[in-house]
Amino acid sequence: MCNRLTERTRPSSETIRRGRLKKATQFLDAAIVIDEEMPDASMTLLVNAGIAAADVICGARLGKYAVGENHNEAVALLAKADPGVDKHLRTLLNVKSKAAYTHQTATSDERKKSRRAAEALVEAARRIAAS
Amino acid sequence: MELNHPFATVTPTLDGDVLAVLATHDVTFTTGQIHRILDRFSEEGIRKVLSRLVRQGVVLVERVGHTYAYRLNTAHLAAEPIMALAKLFNTFLARLEAQLSGWDHPPVYAAVFGSAVRGTMTAESDLDLFLVRENDAPATEWARQISELAVDVTAWTGNDARPVEYTIAELGAARAEPMVQEVLDHGLTVAGSRAWLLKQLRPVRNESV
Numbered sequence: 001m002c003n004r005l006t007e008r009t010r011p012s013s014e015t016i017r018r019g020r021l022k023k024a025t026q027f028l029d030a031a032i033v034i035d036e037e038m039p040d041a042s043m044t045l046l047v048n049a050g051i052a053a054a055d056v057i058c059g060a061r062l063g064k065y066a067v068g069e070n071h072n073e074a075v076a077l078l079a080k081a082d083p084g085v086d087k088h089l090r091t092l093l094n095v096k097s098k099a100a101y102t103h104q105t106a107t108s109d110e111r112k113k114s115r116r117a118a119e120a121l122v123e124a125a126r127r128i129a130a131s
Numbered sequence: 132m133e134l135n136h137p138f139a140t141v142t143p144t145l146d147g148d149v150l151a152v153l154a155t156h157d158v159t160f161t162t163g164q165i166h167r168i169l170d171r172f173s174e175e176g177i178r179k180v181l182s183r184l185v186r187q188g189v190v191l192v193e194r195v196g197h198t199y200a201y202r203l204n205t206a207h208l209a210a211e212p213i214m215a216l217a218k219l220f221n222t223f224l225a226r227l228e229a230q231l232s233g234w235d236h237p238p239v240y241a242a243v244f245g246s247a248v249r250g251t252m253t254a255e256s257d258l259d260l261f262l263v264r265e266n267d268a269p270a271t272e273w274a275r276q277i278s279e280l281a282v283d284v285t286a287w288t289g290n291d292a293r294p295v296e297y298t299i300a301e302l303g304a305a306r307a308e309p310m311v312q313e314v315l316d317h318g319l320t321v322a323g324s325r326a327w328l329l330k331q332l333r334p335v336r337n338e339s340v
Binding site for chain 2: 011012013014025029032033059060061062063064080081115119123126127129130131
């Protein structure tokens with residue numbers, strides 16, 4: 001079978017994983033704190049929290065993490081690292097552009113789903129980093 | 132036991148750490164990848180362990196370009212117990228979650244924190260548990276639940292459980308405690324929502340910015 005997916009990845013290290021986990025937590029906490037007053041900024045922080053958490057999970061499980069702009073590659077790598085949590089990253093990446101680059105405000109449903117997804121990813125990253 | 136090194140329950144050698152990496156996922160790993168994941172031990176040491184495990188048939192090797200890639204042989208008779216051992220930390224957390232959710236008076240929030248989470252746990256370490264209960268949870272019943280939990284955790288792991296308890300009302304006074312901040316920053320949530328805890332502790336975090 002042809003391997004058409006050429007992953008763009010970078011080697012991970014304990015230092016990188018620790019730093020990314022700290023940022024994931026920081027982004028998530030900031031997102032929760034400003035959620036009511038600044039929903040779109042909060043959404044962007046949730047996306048960043050999820051991406052940082054995914055880097056931790058991939059680094060801890062596979063020794064590498066995704067770089068580059070291709071969302072599918074990042075989700076595919078996360079699915080390899082921890083099958084099941086990739087759906088949370090997909091949820092966040094799906095709202096990333098709307099939150100960051102359009103004039104539309106995130107709906108309450110999008111905010112709720114994004115928060116759940118970011119929380120799940122950060123918790124998974126914490127658990128994997130600890131195990 | 133050392134939850135961060137589950138194979139230490141049966142072998143103190145590097146073999147256990149290498150197997151823990153391979154058993155976590157059905158993908159191939161180079162020695163360099165395993166070295167980066169473990170963040171200790173030499174690549175040469177890891178290579179020797181892999182060669183031994185390949186001879187035992189429990190690890191498969193394939194050549195990829197100029198290097199070798201290794202994976203757990205999931206068809207091997209030993210694969211199932213190896214994978215179960217590799218997941219001991221998750222098994223512990225799942226068991227804890229199940230027990231707490233079955234309580235007559237479940238905690239509003241609970242987390243594992245301390246050395247188990249920092250990766251510095253030893254066989255002699257206490258297992259730190261942080262629990263927040265409703266203000267009106269009956270004290271006697273709550274104490275019985277905590278006592279049973281401590282006994283069970285020790286039976287599961289061999290480590291002494293050290294539960295730290297608060298009521299919701301007490302959290303306000305405890306919010307500046309370094310331990311409470313550690314739970315927030317690094318704890319592994321096993322009941323309730325970390326976002327809830329963050330909101331309870333938020334005023335002090337704002338003041339300290």
